[in-house]
Amino acid sequence: MLNQFKFVTGNPNKVREASEILDLTLESVQVDGLFEIQSPDIDAVIRHKAEQAHSILQCPVMVEDSGLVFHAWNGLPGALVKWFEETVSCEGMLKMLEGFDDRGATAICCFAVYDGKNMKIARGKVKGSLSSNIRGSNGFGWDVIFIPEGYKQTYGEMSPRGKNAISHRKRALDKLKQELNKAL
Amino acid sequence: MLNQFKFVTGNPNKVREASEILDLTLESVQVDGLFEIQSPDIDAVIRHKAEQAHSILQCPVMVEDSGLVFHAWNGLPGALVKWFEETVSCEGMLKMLEGFDDRGATAICCFAVYDGKNMKIARGKVKGSLSSNIRGSNGFGWDVIFIPEGYKQTYGEMSPRGKNAISHRKRALDKLKQELNKAL
Numbered sequence: 001m002l003n004q005f006k007f008v009t010g011n012p013n014k015v016r017e018a019s020e021i022l023d024l025t026l027e028s029v030q031v032d033g034l035f036e037i038q039s040p041d042i043d044a045v046i047r048h049k050a051e052q053a054h055s056i057l058q059c060p061v062m063v064e065d066s067g068l069v070f071h072a073w074n075g076l077p078g079a080l081v082k083w084f085e086e087t088v089s090c091e092g093m094l095k096m097l098e099g100f101d102d103r104g105a106t107a108i109c110c111f112a113v114y115d116g117k118n119m120k121i122a123r124g125k126v127k128g129s130l131s132s133n134i135r136g137s138n139g140f141g142w143d144v145i146f147i148p149e150g151y152k153q154t155y156g157e158m159s160p161r162g163k164n165a166i167s168h169r170k171r172a173l174d175k176l177k178q179e180l181n182k183a184l
Numbered sequence: 185m186l187n188q189f190k191f192v193t194g195n196p197n198k199v200r201e202a203s204e205i206l207d208l209t210l211e212s213v214q215v216d217g218l219f220e221i222q223s224p225d226i227d228a229v230i231r232h233k234a235e236q237a238h239s240i241l242q243c244p245v246m247v248e249d250s251g252l253v254f255h256a257w258n259g260l261p262g263a264l265v266k267w268f269e270e271t272v273s274c275e276g277m278l279k280m281l282e283g284f285d286d287r288g289a290t291a292i293c294c295f296a297v298y299d300g301k302n303m304k305i306a307r308g309k310v311k312g313s314l315s316s317n318i319r320g321s322n323g324f325g326w327d328v329i330f331i332p333e334g335y336k337q338t339y340g341e342m343s344p345r346g347k348n349a350i351s352h353r354k355r356a357l358d359k360l361k362q363e364l365n366k367a368l
Contacts, residue, residue, distance in 0.1 A: 035232060036222040040267050048219060073280075075271040080264060083224050087259040096257075096280040 005060035005113055008034065008053040013140040014064060014169075021164050021173045031056055040078030042067050042110045046121065050114040060115040066169065068142050070097060070130065071104035078108075081142060090134055090145045103130045107146055107168040111176045120179045124171025139163060189244035189297055192218065192237040197324040198248055198353075205348050205357045215240055224262030226251050226294045230305065234298040244299040250353065252326050254281060254314065255288035262292075265326060274318055274329045287314045291330055291352040295360045304363045308355025323347060 009015060010030040019026050034056065037048045046065045053061040067079040070093075077084045077093070084093050097103065107126045112119055128148040136144050136156025144156035148166060155163045164170055193199060194214040203210050218240065221232045230249045237245040251263040254277075261268045261277070268277050281287065291310045296303055312332040320328050320340025328340035332350060339347045348354055 035219075038220040038222045038229070038264065038267070040271065045222070073272050073276065076268065080222065080267060083222070083264060084260065087224065088257050092257065095283045099279045099282040 005062045005115070006057065007062045007064070008049075008057070009064060017160075017164060017167075017169055018064070018173060020160065021170050022177070026062075029057070036065070036079075040067070040069075040075045040080050042079045042108055043121070043123075045079045046110045046112045047119065050112040050119060054114050054116050060113065062111060062113045064109065064111050064169075064172075066107070066109040068146060069106045069108065070100075071106070072097065072100035072102040085141055090142055093142070094130065094133065094145060097130060103132075104128075105130050105146060107148070109168040109172040111172050113176065113180065120176065122172050122176035122179050124168045124173070124175060126166070126168040126171065189246045189299070190241065191246045191248070192233075192241070193248060201344075201348060201351075201353055202248070202357060204344065205354050206361070210246075213241070220249070220263075224251070224253075224259045224264050226263045226292055227305070227307075229263045230294045230296045231303065234296040234303060238298050238300050244297065246295060246297045248293065248295050248353075248356075250291070250293040252330060253290045253292065254284075255290070256281065256284035256286040269325055274326055277326070278314065278317065278329060281314060287316075288312075289314050289330060291332070293352040293356040295356050297360065297364065304360065306356050306360035306363055308352045308357070308359060310350070310352040310355065 007015060007026045007028040008031055009028055015026055015028045031053055034052055036045055039045055042065050046063060049063045050061060053063055065079055068081045069075060069078050105128055109124045112121045126148050128146055131145050131147055131154050134144045135154045139156045144154055147154050191199060191210045191212040192215055193212055199210055199212045215237055218236055220229055223229055226249050230247060233247045237247055249263055252265045253259060253262050289312055293308045296305045310332050312330055315329050315331055315338050318328045319338045323340045328338055331338050
């Protein structure tokens with residue numbers, strides 16, 4: 001069942017990562033005019049995105065959204081982290097956090113598979129903390145500032161295989177597989 | 185012509201302020217299920233909002249969006265400022281800015297009137313700076329941290345009449361009036 005839908009994303013990094021974790025070739029499609037609603041709440045963003053993608057493509061779809069919640073910031077940046085990256089970059093985020101004592105963060109990934117009737121949502125979370133500077137050159141986005149709990153490296157300092165074995169996206173995809181298997 | 189459309193907003197503060205500036209009673213309506221797209225770019229947000237509101241209500245609509253750009257943050261929070269208010273509050277925004285030298289900010293307001301064919305967009309901008317602490321109790325949102333250029337008070341320390349005479353919203357509404365008069 002896992003390859004009976006299209007993965008709707010314009011981010012080739014996410015396709016590569018999900019394909020590596022699921023160990024299959026995902027069919028991906030970029031949909032122009034797909035809007036993400038304004039909210040740091042990933043669940044709200046993903047439901048709207050799944051409905052919209054299905055309505056445009058008229059076929060079963062998989063959508064993904066992820067985010068990074070800084071504990072000191074009460075929900076921010078959350079799903080809005082991509083706008084922080086585009087404007088202030090990861091360096092800027094760390095600078096904005098300087099005045100706060102709590103450097104804790106939670107990485108969240110959420111997948112939804114929607115066929116027009118049923119929506120399966122799977123979430124994966126990884127607690128961790130924010131590094132004091134940019135570290136590593138692997139991964140993408142905010143991987144270079146997030147240190148998962150129990151590790152000393154940022155995601156960006158881990159090999160793709162190392163990160164994908166423990167990441168928030170891995171946890172979400174594992175749950176999604178279980179959900180989809182239940183539905184068979 | 186100014187009262188031949190509905191002002192689509194769920195924010196009574198904005199209705200009151202626009203009514204005061206335009207000196208007329210605006211018919212306002214709150215639309216459930218109206219989503220704002222995810223972007224700090226106010227122009228992108230407002231176009232989508234106008235089209236969506238018209239599509240739901242099937243009548244001429246006026247929509248508004250405003251934001252506050254911190255010069256040190258390259259576009260942030262912009263139209264996303266409401267989420268900053270909801271999560272970290274104005275105090276948090278000032279704390280996030282502590283490590284930056286540039287305390288400049290620009291207040292932006294954007295109105296769009298859309299009848300299904302033509303879209304009139306009017307923008308108003310006010311340059312200023314961010315106070316070092318919360319000041320004043322008038323206004324709403326981030327009024328208590330924004331000091332317009334040429335003044336020593338924050339918006340929140342001004343009387344409603346004082347603020348409305350010089351605000352980004354006043355400038356946008358003045359332009360909107362001109363635009364609508366041209367169209368008559």
